Amino acid sequence: xxxxxxxxxxxxxxxxxxxxxxxxxxxxxxxxxxxxxxxxxxxxxxxxxxxxxxxxxxxxxxxxxxxxxxxxxxxxxxxxxxxxxxxxxxxxxxxxxxxxxxxxxxxxxxxxxxxxxxxxxxxxxxxxxxxxxxxxxxxxxxxxxxxxxxxxxxxxxxxxxxxxxxxxxxxxxxxxxxxxxxxxxxxxxxxxxxxxxxxxxxxxxxxxxxxxxxxxxxxxxxxxxxxxxxxxxxxxxxxxxxxxxxxxxxxxxxxxxxxxxxxxxxxxxxxxxxxxxxxxxxxxxxxxxxxxxxxxxxxxxxxxxxxxxxxxxxxxxxxxxxxxxxxxxxxxxxxxxx
Numbered sequence: 001x002x003x004x005x006x007x008x009x010x011x012x013x014x015x016x017x018x019x020x021x022x023x024x025x026x027x028x029x030x031x032x033x034x035x036x037x038x039x040x041x042x043x044x045x046x047x048x049x050x051x052x053x054x055x056x057x058x059x060x061x062x063x064x065x066x067x068x069x070x071x072x073x074x075x076x077x078x079x080x081x082x083x084x085x086x087x088x089x090x091x092x093x094x095x096x097x098x099x100x101x102x103x104x105x106x107x108x109x110x111x112x113x114x115x116x117x118x119x120x121x122x123x124x125x126x127x128x129x130x131x132x133x134x135x136x137x138x139x140x141x142x143x144x145x146x147x148x149x150x151x152x153x154x155x156x157x158x159x160x161x162x163x164x165x166x167x168x169x170x171x172x173x174x175x176x177x178x179x180x181x182x183x184x185x186x187x188x189x190x191x192x193x194x195x196x197x198x199x200x201x202x203x204x205x206x207x208x209x210x211x212x213x214x215x216x217x218x219x220x221x222x223x224x225x226x227x228x229x230x231x232x233x234x235x236x237x238x239x240x241x242x243x244x245x246x247x248x249x250x251x252x253x254x255x256x257x258x259x260x261x262x263x264x265x266x267x268x269x270x271x272x273x274x275x276x277x278x279x280x281x282x283x284x285x286x287x288x289x290x291x292x293x294x295x296x297x298x299x300x301x302x303x304x305x306x307x308x309x310x311x312x313x314x315x316x317x318x319x320x321x322x323x324x325x326x327x328x329x330x331x332x333x334x335x336x337x338x
Contacts, residue, residue, distance in 0.1 A: 075106030230294030
């Protein structure tokens with residue numbers, strides 16, 4: 001970014017004059033609040049932000065952020081965000097979209113953005129449903145889910161966005177919940193400072209077509225027993241009384257009580273630089289296990305695709321000089337039709 005002294009932003013300065021048209025009670029409101037707070041605190045000029053979206057309820061985000069933005073086509077937002085970052089690497093690019101857009105029609109583009117390590121920030125709002133089209137099952141819907149498109153229950157095994165992000169080479173992979181505005185803000189801010197693709201899954205409630213799907217993980221009375229906060233270098237402890245933990249048992253893990261045979265010294269210690277451990281933690285599902293929240297994995301050693309690309313272009317220019325576009329178009333095998 002430039003060395004220009006930045007104005008002191010307030011979150012309200014990132015709000016637009018557009019009416020926010022999500023259903024009352026939608027989890028997207030909380031994410032929008034966190035995003036404006038993050039933008040105000042990040043130390044980036046407002047005109048250097050670009051918010052990109054695809055199609056879906058979450059895709060309205062660019063209209064509600066007082067920055068540059070693009071509402072693109074279904075499933076193609078990762079490709080668009082990639083182009084924006086490559087064209088102007090000084091921009092802070094955020095891609096906000098839903099589980100259907102990023103992991104159904106857009107799954108291929110999401111995977112390639114992650115493997116290339118483009119310096120963009122992907123925020124997945126996962127409500128396990130197609131909300132904009134009024135309630136069809138999505139790639140993350142559970143087996144047996146009854147919807148308008150699966151009246152007798154879905155037969156599809158749901159995808160796991162965290163596992164896919166890790167397998168695709170993601171270098172910053174995290175998860176949080178929509179109602180935890182403080183935690184969401186912290187994760188998005190840290191992801192934005194990561195040089196490479198940051199991927200953050202947000203458990204988001206669609207209170208019209210899939211209400212309460214995440215309540216086991218989001219409500220104050222259920223969250224402590226059903227989620228576990230990942231903190232680098234700390235043992236995996238959870239529970240309303242911090243009386244349970246995750247212990248390594250061979251090739252897998254198990255839940256143990258800390259009131260008897262086991263203590264914190266026996267527990268798995270989170271290492272956010274350990275890819276194998278991140279994969280293992282991504283396979284913890286409610287109700288057998290608490291579901292992890294926080295940073296699963298970080299790799300700061302890989303260069304970003306955009307940095308490598310611009311370095312390559314500079315090297316070629318230095319070696320061969322500026323290219324002649326017209327000469328390139330004409331080539332050596334053109335002919336004239338008379």
